[in-house]
Amino acid sequence: MRLPTPPNPLKRGEASALKGLSALRVPFKAPFKAMGPGSVSSMLKVVLDVAYILLWLITCVLLLLVIAAIFIPLDNVNITVSGDSGGKQLPLTRTLLLFGLGAATAYFGGFMLILRSLRRIIRTLTMGDPFQPDNVRRLRQIGVTLAVVTGGVWVAQGFVAKRLAPGVMDPQGVGELLTPIFSVLIVFVLAEVFREGARLRRESELTI
Numbered sequence: 001m002r003l004p005t006p007p008n009p010l011k012r013g014e015a016s017a018l019k020g021l022s023a024l025r026v027p028f029k030a031p032f033k034a035m036g037p038g039s040v041s042s043m044l045k046v047v048l049d050v051a052y053i054l055l056w057l058i059t060c061v062l063l064l065l066v067i068a069a070i071f072i073p074l075d076n077v078n079i080t081v082s083g084d085s086g087g088k089q090l091p092l093t094r095t096l097l098l099f100g101l102g103a104a105t106a107y108f109g110g111f112m113l114i115l116r117s118l119r120r121i122i123r124t125l126t127m128g129d130p131f132q133p134d135n136v137r138r139l140r141q142i143g144v145t146l147a148v149v150t151g152g153v154w155v156a157q158g159f160v161a162k163r164l165a166p167g168v169m170d171p172q173g174v175g176e177l178l179t180p181i182f183s184v185l186i187v188f189v190l191a192e193v194f195r196e197g198a199r200l201r202r203e204s205e206l207t208i
Contacts, residue, residue, distance in 0.1 A: 041125035048119045055112040062105040069097045103156045110149035117142050131197035139191035143184050150180040 077092040117138040124130050154177060 039126065041122055045119065045122045045126055048115055048122060052112065052115040052119055055108055055115060059105060059109045059112055062101060062108060066098065066101045066105055069094065069101055099159075103152070106152060107149060110145050110152075113145050114142050114149075117145075131194060131201045133195075133198050136191050136195045136198060139187055139194060143187035143191065146180070146187065147184045150177065150184070 074092055074094055074097065079089070079092045079096075121130070121135050121138055124132055124135060
């Protein structure tokens with residue numbers, strides 16, 4: 001006659017330990033809400049709206065100054081360009097004035113366009129629906145605009161250093177373009193991520 005096998009105390013202990021762990025398990029909850037109304041995206045949208053309005057006003061003022069620079073007299077007007085090696089006084093010509101104001105207008109106008117696309121992307125985050133096909137196009141526009149602004153600043157500073165103030169201002173080196181180029185590549189990679197997300201969303205909608 002075979003006696004019944006006594007229950008294993010280790011297995012019983014393991015079962016009780018697992019029950020204790022399941023009782024102590026606390027569901028993870030993010031410390032803040034990333035998307036939707038009342039989230040971080042909503043607060044970020046307000047900040048971007050204010051920055052966009054300020055950039056729009058600055059761009060408009062600079063554009064008016066460009067128009068005014070065509071007509072204002074510039075007789076016996078000098079400017080002082082200062083740098084690490086000292087300063088240099090140069091006569092202010094209409095060409096130099098228009099170049100400086102035009103470059104500043106293009107710089108702030110470019111970032112205004114970037115903020116406009118960012119505002120529309122953040123708006124989709126507040127709606128809880130970021131993977132839209134339009135966001136892919138907006139991210140690509142941001143990447144192209146950032147590349148144009150970065151290249152324009154590099155060319156403009158080199159022109160000023162060689163033509164306007166030689167020996168006072170140093171032109172930017174190629175190494176200083178590494179960080180902007182890296183930023184542009186990240187934007188284009190994000191555009192591809194959003195494109196893939198939009199594709200998966202479209203396939204899931206067709207499946208349903």
